[in-house]
Amino acid sequence: MNIDLIKELGYKALDSRLKRISDRMSHDVRKFYKEMGIDIEPNWYLVFMLLQREGEISITAIAEPLGYAHPSVAIIVKKMTDKGYLYVRKDSIDKRKQLVSLSEKALKMLPQLETIWQSCERAILEILDEDLSILRYLDHIDAKLESTSFHKRFKSEYLKKENS
Numbered sequence: 001m002n003i004d005l006i007k008e009l010g011y012k013a014l015d016s017r018l019k020r021i022s023d024r025m026s027h028d029v030r031k032f033y034k035e036m037g038i039d040i041e042p043n044w045y046l047v048f049m050l051l052q053r054e055g056e057i058s059i060t061a062i063a064e065p066l067g068y069a070h071p072s073v074a075i076i077v078k079k080m081t082d083k084g085y086l087y088v089r090k091d092s093i094d095k096r097k098q099l100v101s102l103s104e105k106a107l108k109m110l111p112q113l114e115t116i117w118q119s120c121e122r123a124i125l126e127i128l129d130e131d132l133s134i135l136r137y138l139d140h141i142d143a144k145l146e147s148t149s150f151h152k153r154f155k156s157e158y159l160k161k162e163n164s
Contacts, residue, residue, distance in 0.1 A: 026042040029120065033116075038116075039083055041076075043076065044079075044080055045117065046066055047062060047077070047086075048106065048110075048113065051086070051106075057100060057101075058099055058100070059074055059077055059098055077100055085102065085106040085109075086101065086102065
């Protein structure tokens with residue numbers, strides 16, 4: 001029996017459907033990196049891109065534009081530092097603040113990584129049939145969740161049911 005419950009549930013399992021797609025893509029990118037002998041993780045891509053663009057920045061300055069929690073970024077930064085891709089130093093003014101930049105190893109690998117990322121981008125466009133309208137939907141979802149959290153929305157719906 002071939003049942004795809006997530007697909008069958010439609011919008012009711014939207015979060016699971018998006019996660020499944022993301023997991024599939026991340027798995028395949030991780031597999032490709034391994035085949036190429038590159039010891040990085042797919043979720044490091046955005047950190048590489050941001051640091052390439054901004055230079056040396058704090059962990060908070062990484063977390064904010066990505067919409068990630070500070071502890072999540074701290075974990076990614078530690079892993080990337082342990083693998084030799086980042087250089088981390090304490091801010092000379094605020095000793096609690098850590099400043100992060102790409103290491104020499106990362107800078108040397110960037111041309112190869114950029115080629116890989118461009119190939120990945122083209123593959124995404126091919127999957128989307130070059131129709132980027134999904135991004136408008138995702139922007140709409142992001143904006144709605146930014147204005148009112150999902151927690152508040154479903155709690156309100158639950159309380160309506162409870163009180164009727």
